[in-house]
Amino acid sequence: MNTENIYLALQLMVVGMATVFLILYIIIGLGKLLVNYTNANAKEAPPVSPPRPAQAPEADATTQAVIQLAIKELTGGKGHVTQIKKLP
Structure with missing residues (x-):
């Protein structure tokens, strides 16, 4: 080389x-x-305000009673309803 x-x-x-x-x-x-x-x-994008969380309407008394009876029947009295919320 x-x-x-x-x-x-x-x-x-x-x-x-x-x-x-x-x-x-x-x-x-x-x-x-x-x-x-x-x-x-x-x-520039317009400012966006944060969305307010929507409050779910509560179930009326008859609906709550029907749901509680259905849960009691399905679980043999062992299940308890603590909260009822309508899903979006």
């Missing part, structure tokens, strides 16, 4: 690495420009 080939290989490596670095630098610059352009021209 002679030194000319080594110098040529090193020169080719430096030129290749410089080219890759330059292309990546251009891509990063274009990305930053795109982000700045998008942020400058973006429409």
Whole structure:
């Protein structure tokens, strides 16, 4: 192996690495420009108020009694109703 080939290989490596670095630098610059352009021209979303939790209507007395009797019948008197809520 002679030194000319080594110098040529090193020169080719430096030129290749410089080219890759330059292309990546251009891509990063274009990305930053795109982000700045998008942020400058973006429409602001109207403020959204947080939704209030909807209160479920309570079951009337006859519905509660029917549910309690059904649970008592199904569980043989071992089950107890603690809360009744209507699902959305």
